[in-house]
Amino acid sequence: MTKTANKMEKNRRDGSFYINPYLGGVLLGLVLFGTYYITGRGLGASGAVKSTVVTSVNVVAPEHAMKSGYYSKFLSDDSSPMNNWLVFEVLGVLAGAFLSGTIYGRLKFKVEHSPKITSRHRLIAALAGGMLFGIGSQLARGCTSGAALSGMAVLSASGIVTMLAIFGSAYLFGWIFKKLWI
Amino acid sequence: MNKRYIVLTFIALAVGAGMLFMPETSRNKEINPQQLLNAIDDPSRFLSTDLITDRLVKKDPALLLIDVRPETQFKAFAIPGALNVPLDSLLTPSSMAMLSNKDVDKVFYSNADATADQAWIIAKRAGFETIFVMQGGLNKWFNDIVKAEEPAATEPVEQLARYQFRIGARQHFFGSPEVKAEVVAPPKKAVQIIKKPVEASSGGGC
Amino acid sequence: MTGPLIPMEMIPEAWNNVIAVLLGMAFGFTLEASGFSSSRKIMGTFFGYDFVVLRVFFTAGITAMSGIIYFDYMGWMDASMLYINPYYVTSAIVGGIVMGGGFALGGFCPGTSFCGVAIGKIDAILFTAGLFIGIFIFSEFYPVLSTMYNSENLGDLKIYEMLGMRKTVFAFLLVLAAVGMFYGAGFIEKKVKKVEY
Numbered sequence: 001m002t003k004t005a006n007k008m009e010k011n012r013r014d015g016s017f018y019i020n021p022y023l024g025g026v027l028l029g030l031v032l033f034g035t036y037y038i039t040g041r042g043l044g045a046s047g048a049v050k051s052t053v054v055t056s057v058n059v060v061a062p063e064h065a066m067k068s069g070y071y072s073k074f075l076s077d078d079s080s081p082m083n084n085w086l087v088f089e090v091l092g093v094l095a096g097a098f099l100s101g102t103i104y105g106r107l108k109f110k111v112e113h114s115p116k117i118t119s120r121h122r123l124i125a126a127l128a129g130g131m132l133f134g135i136g137s138q139l140a141r142g143c144t145s146g147a148a149l150s151g152m153a154v155l156s157a158s159g160i161v162t163m164l165a166i167f168g169s170a171y172l173f174g175w176i177f178k179k180l181w182i
Numbered sequence: 183m184n185k186r187y188i189v190l191t192f193i194a195l196a197v198g199a200g201m202l203f204m205p206e207t208s209r210n211k212e213i214n215p216q217q218l219l220n221a222i223d224d225p226s227r228f229l230s231t232d233l234i235t236d237r238l239v240k241k242d243p244a245l246l247l248i249d250v251r252p253e254t255q256f257k258a259f260a261i262p263g264a265l266n267v268p269l270d271s272l273l274t275p276s277s278m279a280m281l282s283n284k285d286v287d288k289v290f291y292s293n294a295d296a297t298a299d300q301a302w303i304i305a306k307r308a309g310f311e312t313i314f315v316m317q318g319g320l321n322k323w324f325n326d327i328v329k330a331e332e333p334a335a336t337e338p339v340e341q342l343a344r345y346q347f348r349i350g351a352r353q354h355f356f357g358s359p360e361v362k363a364e365v366v367a368p369p370k371k372a373v374q375i376i377k378k379p380v381e382a383s384s385g386g387g388c
Numbered sequence: 389m390t391g392p393l394i395p396m397e398m399i400p401e402a403w404n405n406v407i408a409v410l411l412g413m414a415f416g417f418t419l420e421a422s423g424f425s426s427s428r429k430i431m432g433t434f435f436g437y438d439f440v441v442l443r444v445f446f447t448a449g450i451t452a453m454s455g456i457i458y459f460d461y462m463g464w465m466d467a468s469m470l471y472i473n474p475y476y477v478t479s480a481i482v483g484g485i486v487m488g489g490g491f492a493l494g495g496f497c498p499g500t501s502f503c504g505v506a507i508g509k510i511d512a513i514l515f516t517a518g519l520f521i522g523i524f525i526f527s528e529f530y531p532v533l534s535t536m537y538n539s540e541n542l543g544d545l546k547i548y549e550m551l552g553m554r555k556t557v558f559a560f561l562l563v564l565a566a567v568g569m570f571y572g573a574g575f576i577e578k579k580v581k582k583v584e585y
Contacts, residue, residue, distance in 0.1 A: 018429075021440045022190060022570075024422030025447020031414045032448055033455035038399065038407055040392030041471040043415055045498035046519065053523045070530035088405040092412020093499065094506045099413070100420035101507035109508040112427055112585070126427075126511040129494020130501070130518015131525065133487050137498065138526040139537060140483025141473055144445075144491075145499040147480075151473060152449035152562075153456060155555065157545040158475035162484040169488020174434035177492050181431045182583055191567055197454050198563030201556040204461050243538055279543040283474060286541070 015106040032153050039085065042150020046137035048090035050074070051081040070138075114181050125180055140165075221306055228317040229289055231326050232344065235351045238263050246280070246288045247316075250301040261291070261323060262355050269301055273308065281310045291316040291323070327352050391465035416503055425503040427495030427511055428585040434492070436580040439573035446566040450559075457559055472544035479537045494518065 018024075035043055054074045058065040058081070065071040074081050101107045113122035137143040140162045142151070148166060151159010174181070221227065237245045238261070247264040249256050256266040267277045281288055288305075290298040290313070298315045305313050316323070327348050333341040393399045399407075422444050423429045432438025460467035491497060496504060496515045504512025526533065548558040 018423040018440070019421045021422055021443035022187075022447050024418055024440075025444040026451050027418045028415070028422075028444060028448035029451025029455070031411060031418060032452040034414075035411050036452065036456060036470055037391040037459070037465060038393045038411075039404070040395040040469055043411070043499075045502065046523070049498060049516070049519045050523050053520055053527065057524070057527070068527060068530065069534055070527040083405075085404060085408045088408035089412035089415070090502060092409040092414075093416035093419075093502045094412075095409070096413035096416030096418075097420035097425060097503035097506035098416075100417045100503075101425065104421065106420070106425065106507050109510060111510045113511070114428065122511055123514050126494045126496070126514040127518040127521075129490045129492070129496070130515040130520075131490070131522035132518075133490030133494060133497065133515075134519040134522020134524075135526045136483045136486030136488075136490055136522075137519075138483070138523055139486060139533070140480045141476070143487065143499070144497040147473060149445065149449060152446075153452035154467070154470050154472055155453065155547050155558065156472045156475070157542070157547045157550045158473040158480050160547045161475070161477075162480045162487075165481050165484020166488045166491060169485040170491040171434050171488075173489045173492035174431065178435075180493070181428060181495070182435050182437070194450070194563055194567050197458075198450075198560045201454065201457055201559050204457070204556050206554060275549050276542070279475075279545045279549070280541075282543040283541055 015104060015108070017104055029153075032149065036150075036153060041085070042146060042153060043089065044086045044142065044146035044150070045090060045093070046134070046143040047086035047146060048084070049134070050138065051084050051087050054081045114179070116179050116182075122180070125177075218303075218307055222303065227302065227314050229314045230317055231323045232347070234261075234289060234316050235323070235327055235348070239351055239354050244286050246286045248288055248290050248301070249320075250290050250292050250297050251320075255293075259320075261320065264291070269297055269304075272301055272304055278308070278310075281305055281313070284311050287312050287314060289314045289316050291319050293321055294319045328356070390463070391459065392469055395469050396466075415499070416506065419500060420503045420507065424500040425507050425509060425512070426585065427504070427509070428583075430500060431492075431495050432583070435583075436576045437583045439577060442573055443570060446569060450563050450566050453559060453562070457556065472546070475542040475545045476538065477540040477542060479539065482536065490518075490522075 032043055035041070051074065054065070054071050057071055058075055065075060098107075111119040111122055113119055133143070140147055140158075142148070142159070142162060144163070144166060147159045148163030149159075150156075151163060234245070234247065238247070247261060249260050249264045249266045250269045250272065251266075252268050253266060256264075256268075260266065265280075267280075271277060288310070290301040290305075292298040292301075295315065295317065298319060302313055302315050318326075331345075333345055390396060390398075394401065394404065394407075419425070423440050424444070429438055430441055433441040456465065456467055456470070459465035487497075494501075494511075494515045496512055498516075498519055501512045501515040501519070505516055530537070546555070548555045551558065
């Protein structure tokens, strides 16, 4: 009895323990459902980054922001774009993930990469990947959380089509960039 | 481990199958009759031909011009840039999807006002918003823009400005070679289009 | 107490942001606890050695979807008030393809990259930085992209409308498909070489 208890203690702290994916899925589904039930909207992630970009550009170069076709959509006279549901949600995401990392012992500064490439390669690829994802997320008006996941919950055509495009393309490009991963 | 997953599979399938037994409730969001009557009386649901023309020339992306006449009439002549949704196909799923975008102004027109008005009432009753009727219909548009008549010299300046605006629009649509118009600033009656769309809050789920 | 609560004004708007933070925390916690802060774990779905993304994603999707459909049926929630992203055909597909490329290069998506940032993964930090740059680039090039961005708007089309089936039939098929994929995933995982990460 104590031996399994000890094993569980050790497992829970060294950073290698992850909860059962189906359990995680159900919990995430409940969170998503709760979000729709309470707010009438789904979860999101890229929207908060967009708000930050819009606010930054507005602070640094307000006339450029007002003239631009894109930034001006999100600027209003009464409140900052940062006063936005998604921004607060993302702050929560950071906090929640930090909490989980603390409990399961995963807080560590490191670069995670396949043994076939160097750290530097990985970081460059991550930066490039982020840039592509940023562009794509604006085109598709959402990312995997906002469009695909929330879209599936409400059976939105836009969300599901975007999701299929993301996964299909990721499979294709994943095999092209295989060396980055395996 | 395996037994647990088999149980979960059954639960998932049961939940899924349960949904199959739900009756088909088509809950249309119909607005109540009093609201509909008030909306019909509201004159702002009519947009003038000049305003529509101005927005067409400026290629306003928030304008969707819908021709509700039968297809044969549409093919014979229609306002450039208009979409054809005959009155009897107004409530098909694809056209309803088009009508549901609140950020775009949907403007109905027909030859006069009768059919466009019918389309407007049907759409309003079904709960769609930002819908309008182009006042006077195609007849007025044709008279105003295509057959614009030069006002007499005794008419007020506004008339002249409006006439030149219409000539310019005609040239824009049909490239009429005879009249070389310098388009004066649009008549003061026209509403300036502020390109600040409605959704300034979060603009879409991400 | 019919949902959705805030649009129905059952909860004052001032609570909006507090609720956002709390839901976000639950979101972040669940993601990280399932392993979504590790890019190599995430990419496992695309190579067959770890299907955690598939399992969590689709389980979450069908759980939330079923919840919404049942609550709507019982009258506890008005599903027609839920926000649906407008479907701009070309933009959605092209954006998805571009995102897939970014996913394959970076190994993250925005939500998971935030989890990675929260626990100190430097590759996640760079991915997030890339997000900012990418969005900035898009905004600057918006005049060029805006025709495609605004083209072919089909409004808040639902997937079952697009395919011409009843909502509940599609939902059931989706559940079936998800369960099928889970079994398939387990099968593939057994056949694929183990990868240490």
